[in-house]
Amino acid sequence: MLPTLQAARTLFAAGEMVAAADMLAALDAAGAADAMALHLWGMTLSQLDRPEEAAVVLERAIAAAPSLSNAKADLAEICAKSGDDDRAITLLRSVNECVPGHTSGRKLAELLVAKALPLVEDARYAEALPLLQEAVQLNLTVPDALALLGMTLSRVGSPWQAEQVLREALWLYPGHFGSMTNLAGVLDILNRPQEAEALCRQVIGEHAPDLAAAWCNLGAALRSQGRIEEAQAIFEKALAMEPDLMPAMANLGTLHSIEGRVDASVTLYKRALNLPHGGPLVRFLYACDRLKAGDWETGWQLYEGRASQFPTTNPWPGLAGLPSWPGGDPRGLRILVETEQGLGDSLHFFRYAQLLADRGATVGLLTPPPLVRLFRLSAPGLSIIPAETPTDPADWDFGVPLLSLPHRFGTRIDTMPAAMPCFRPDPADVAAWKPRVDALPGLKVGLVWAGGARPQDPLATGIDQRRSMTLSALAPLASVKGVDFVSLQKGPPAVQGAEAPFPLHDWTEDIGDMADTAALASLLDLVIAVDTSVAHLAGGLDRPVLLLSRYDGCWRWLRDRDDTPWYPRMRLFRQRRWADWTAPVEEVTAALAALAENR
Template structure:
C-alpha cells in the first residue's frame, strides 16, 4: 500500500485568492473565513478576512479575527509538526494527543483527522480508524488530501475484511503525486477486468516492493486463462525467478522501456479487476518454482546438517529515502538477539536467509547460524535454498512471500500493527495455505513471539 503520509499543515486551496471576487458581502466573507479556519485552511481564511476588511476597513472585530487567526494558525501548525515528529520517534500516544489537540482548534482539518485515523490503525483500533477516515473524507471530498485519506482508508477496510471497499479505495493512489507519474509512464490503456483479453497482449507491472510483487503475481495465470498473452515488468532481482512461471509469456526488466502491449494493469490493481473477496483469493500453491537442479544441489549441501533445517530472516530492507517506510521497517524488524530462545531448541539447524546490513548482527550465545547468503544474488538463487529447507521463519519481508508462493512451510513473526494482508484474529493466511502467524501481543513484544516460536519448534 502507499506509504503512510504524515502530512504537514495544508496549503491554501486552489483558487482561494479569488474568494473576494465571488463573495463581495463582508458578512459572507467572514462566515467563509470561519469555515476555512475549521478546515485548517489558514491562508484561505486570511484571504477572506482581508477581503472583508477592504469592504469594512474600520471594523475592529474583523481586525481582531485576523490577529487571532494568525495565532491559531501558528498553534495548529506547531501541533501538527509536533505530532509528525512524535510519530518519527515512535511516541504514538503523544502523537495522538497532538493531533486531537489540532482537531479541538480546527475540527474540520482533513490533515489532522487523516493522521489521527492512521495512528488509531497503528494502535490496533481499526474500527475507530475507519470511522475517522470516513469523517475526514466527508470534510473535503474530491481534494488531494481526501484522495490521500481514501488510499489510506483502503488499509483499514482490507484489514477488516472489506475487500470490495478496500480495493476500490486503493485506486485513489493513482491520483496522488508519484503514483500519477508512474502510471503515465505505462502507455497501454488500463485493463479493469471488464475488457476481453482473448488474443491481446496484457502488460502486468510491478509498482511496489518485492513482497507485493511476489504476492500479486499469482494473478498472471488467471489472466492467461482468459486468453491473454501475459507480459511481466518487474525488478531485475525477480526476472529469472518469474521467467518460468506458468501463464507468463515474457518477463521484462523494469529498468527498460515497457514492451508493446494492448492493455496494462499494475499488479496491485489485479484483485479489483478479478473481484477478489476473502473467500475467492487465488490461493493455490505453489505458483512459483525454483530450478530443480539448484534445489538438488542445496539439498546435497544441507544433508550434512542433521535434524530439521530452518531458514531465518529477522529484518526488512532499509529505505533511506522513504521516511514512512523506514518507520514501518523499524516495527516489522527485530534484532537477531531477540531470537535467543531458539538457541535452546534441540534437533534444529538454522540457516540464515538475511541479507543487507542486518546480516552483520552477531547471533546470541548458543544460536549457530549457517550462512551462505553471499551466494544468493537474486530471488531465483534464494528460492532454490528456500525450497531445500524444511521451514522458513521470518518477519514480514519478501522471503516470507517467496516461501509461501513456493508452497513451503513458513512461520511469520508479525508485528502488533499488522499489515492489512495478514488480517485480524487469525494465525493462518488465506493468501498462503502453508503460512502460520506468530503475532506480537503488544507493540515491540518480540520476546513473547520468540518464546512461542521456540515452544512450537
Template sequence: MYGDLQNLDPAIDRYSAAVFLYGKDRFDEALALIEPLLHAQSVDAQVFNLAAACHLSIGHLHDAGTYWRRAIDTRPDYCDAYNNLGVVLKERGCLAQAEACYRQALSITPGHAGAHVNLGRLFAQLGRPGEAESSYLRALELQPRDGDTYVNLGVLYQDQMRLPEAEAAYRNALAADPHEVKAHFNLGVVLKMQRRFAEAEASYRQALALRPDYFEVAINLAHLLLTVGRLEEGWALFEARYDPAWPQRKIAPPPVDFPMWRGEPLAGRSLLVWPEQGHGDSLQFCRYLPMLKAQGLAKLSIACSPVLQSLFETIDGVDECIPLDGDHGIPKHDYVCLTMSLPYRLGTTLASIPGATPYLRVPPSRAARWKGRLPAGNFKVGLVWAGDPRPDQPANSAVDRLRSLDARAYLPLLCVPGITFVSLQKGASTQPQIDTLPVELRPFDPMLDVHDFADTAAIIEQLDLVITVDTSIAHLAGALNRPVWILSRYDGCWRWLHDRDDTPWYPRTRLFHQRQPGEWGEVIERVKLALEAWTVRQRAPA
C-alpha cells in the first residue's frame, strides 16, 4: 500500500534505519528516528510518506493524513501519496474525498494496481458492485497473481450470491498463495452455502491448520457440524464462542463472579442460566430447564430479556426469573451456564433432542386479556415476513437480509380464500409495511397492543397455523406446540439441519427451503399450494 517506501537513498543512514524499523513494525521508533528530518529546511516527499505510514499503522489517522498532504504539496505527482491519503479518508468516513484521491492517483499512474483495488473496496462499501467488480478486474489485469485482490473479488461475488464466481475467485487466490487463510475460510463459507458440506469442512480445517486461533473459522465449522447432524462435535466446538482460549471470541462470559457450570453434579446446588444472542435462541433452549431441575437443583434461576419474563415464569422447575432491566441485582449462585451451552452440557445428540412440546404456556392473565379479540370465523393464520435488522450488529444484519421479505411478497398467500390472516409482525420498519398492501388483503394487525412475548403467545394460541420466516416467532409457536411453517433461506440456519423439511426440535413444524439462493418467489408459490391444500383438509370431516 505504501508504494516506494523501500526505494530510498541508501546514503541516508537515518532514513534507511527508519525504513528498517518500519518493516519490523517498530513504528514509534521509526518516527523518533526521522523526527529531525521532518523539520529540515528541505524534506523529501518520501520522508513525509514514511511518517504518514507509521502514523497510520499506530492508528493516528489525522497525523497520517497531514503528512500525506505534505508529501503531495512537496511532490504534486506523487501517486502513492494520493492513494494512501484515500485510505485515510475512507477510514475517516470521507468517502467522496477518498474516491477523488484514488482517481487522482490513477490519473497520474493509470496502471497503479493498488489504487484500483482501493477504489474497488470503496465502491463495494458504497453499494456500487458493478464499478467495484470492474476495478478489481482491472487490478488483476495488472497483477494477475494477487491473492488479496481475488479475495476481495470473491467477497463481492459472495455478497451478491454469485456463488460459483465467488468460489472461482477464492480458488484463484489459493492458486496464487496456498497459505492464504482468508481464502480457505471464505471458500469454506461459499461451499457450505452451496451445501457442499464435506468440501466446506475440509476448507475450514485447512484454515484452522494454518491459523489455529482463527475464531470465525471455528464457529463456522461448529455450525457446519451441527447442520449435518454431528451434534456432539458441533456443540463442543461451539463452546469457543466465549472460551478465553480464543482471543477473538465474540461473546463475553456472564458478568457474575461465580463459576461456569461444566457438568458438575447439581444436587442441592443453585444454577443461573444466562441468555445470549437472540430471543429465538432463548426460546429454543429454555426447554432444557426442566431437565436441569430434575438433576436435583435446590434453586434454578434464569436471566432473560424483560419481554420474555412473563412467558419464562411458566416453565416447569424455574424458581426465579430475573429480568435484565438494570433494576434487578443478580443473586449469588453456585454456577452459571450460558443458554446455548445447555445442549452440550446435557449431552444432546441427534437422537436425544428433547422435542416434547409444549414447554411454554400462556400466562392465564394474558389468555384472558386476548380472549375474543381476534376476528371471528374462518381459519386463522398468523404471518411474519421479516426479522430484526439489528444495524448495530453487521453480521446479524447480513443474515437478516437473507431471511427477511417485504410484506408484499405474501400477496399470493393473502389471496387464498377462506382464511383470516393475522399479522404477528413487529418492528419499526417492517410492521408499517402492512400499509403497502391492498386494503382488502391486509391482515388483521393486533401488534400495537402487544408488549411482550406473552401477549404474542396468547394470540398464537388462538391461531390454526403460523407462517413465518426464520425468526423468534417460529420458536415461540413451536414451543407452544402450534403448527408452524418456516420459510428458510437457501443457506439455512444450522438448527434446521440440511436434508429435511421437518425438525426434531418442534414436532408440528414444516420447513420450506429456498431451492435457489435469494429466490423467494418459488418458495411462496409452494407455500400457497400447501396452504390451499391445508384449507381443504381442515374442512374435511374428521
C-alpha cells in the first residue's frame, strides 16, 4: 500500500523528520508526489539540514505549481542561507506580488537592505535608492531600512524628503539611534546645524556614546557653525573610535584644508581614497584642496570626477550622445561646450571657449539665458546656444563641459589665459547708461553684497549664506567722501537697498540680463562685490574689483594672496574669522578711501 501525503504530514508534525522524508521519497518514486507533497518533502529535507537536496525538491514543487507561494518562500530561505541573495530576492518578490502582505515581506525587506548597504558604502546611491524604497514599501518593521533610505535620499539631492522619512522612522521607532544620527546629518545639509548638534548630543548622551558616526555628524554640525577647534577635536575623537571612518576623514580633511593645513588635509584625503569605499565625494574634496593649493596638475585631473556630485542627473544633458573631447589639437573639429554650475562659473571660464575657437575649432556654447546676449557680443565667432535648446549630435564631433577645458589645455597658474577684457558690452547699452553715470560727481562704485541662494540646492544655499552679507554690513563705506554708490544687486537681497546706510543709486529695474549689467559696470570706476557672478563679470570687463571672500573661500582664489591671476585688476579681502566681515570691510573701506583720495 502506497504511503499518503496525510501520513507524511502527521510524521512531520510529530517531528519524525527522517520517517517523513523516507515516506515522501517513496511517494515520489511511485510517481504519486504532487506539488504539495514535493513542498512538504523539501521542508522536511531542510529540517534535516540537507539544503542542497531540499532546494532541488522545492524547485520541482514550484515548477509543478508556480502559484505555490509558501514553497517559494521556503526555497528563498534556503537560498539566503547559502548566500544566493539574488535568487532569494527574486523568489520573494514573486511571493509578495501574488500575496501582498505575505509574512515573507519582512525577510525580503531585510535582503533588499543587505543588498543596498554595500552600494551605499560605495557611494552608489542611485543604485541603492530603489532597493531601499522597495524595502520600506514592503515592511515598515525594518527600522534600518528607513534609516538607510533617509541617508540615501539626502545623498541623491532630496534632503527634504530624507527628513520626512527619518522623522517617520523616529515616530515608528522612538530612540532608533541610526535614524537619529542620519537625521542629524540631513539637518546639517539643510543648513540647520544647531538642530543637528542637539540631535547628535542626544544620541551620544542617551543611546550610543561610542557611535563614531554620531560623533562625526556632531563635528560637521559644529564646523557649519564656525566652531572650528571644537569640530576638529570631535572629528579626531570619531577617528580614534573608528580609524577607517571615511566621513570623519573627509570632514577633518576639509577642516584642515579650510585652515590652510595642506599637509594634513592631503594625508587624510589620501587615506580616505585608499579605503575600499573612498567614494567620489572624497575625490571632489581633494580636487578642490589641490586647486586651492595651486597644485593644478593634480587638481584639474581630480576635478574631472565632479559629475559624481550629481548622482541622479546628468549635469551636462546637452552633451548626451557626443564623445568627450580628449584634448590635443582642436583644429578643424566641431566641439560643443556646455556651461555648468552657476553663472559665475560660466563667466569665469568663458575664456576657454574662446581659446578653443582661437585654436581652430568650430565651437558651440550651451549657455544660460541671462548670459546669451553678453556672450554673443563678446565672441561673435562662437555659436552661442541657449541652454536646453535641442541639439543634433550629428552637428558636432565632440562635446566637453566648460570646466573641463582647463584640464584639457593643461592650465597652470603661469599659463592661464588671462588677457583682459574678455567681455564686450553692447555700445548702444553703454550709450544708454552713460548720461546717468556721468551725472554722478564722485568716484563711481558698484556694489554687490549677496549672491543667489538657489533654494533647490541646500549645499549652494549654505555656501551663499557664508559668502553673502547684508548691505548694512557695508555701513563703514559711508565714511568715505567723494564716492557715489551704484547698486548692481539683483534678486531678493536687492530690497535692502531701500534702507541703505549711505546714498545708493539703484537702477536695477532697467537691467534685464547680464549684458545690461556689463554695460553699466563698464562705466564704473570700481566694483565692490562678494564672491558672485558680478565679480567675475567686472573682472572680465577689466574693471577694478575689490572682492570680499568668505573664511572658507572658493578654491579658485588660491591661498594666502590678495590678488588673483584670473583677473589682473582684482584684489581679495578675506575673512579672518568664520562669518565675521568686520576686518575685510574695514580693509575695503581703507582701500576705497585711498582710491577716492587719489582720484
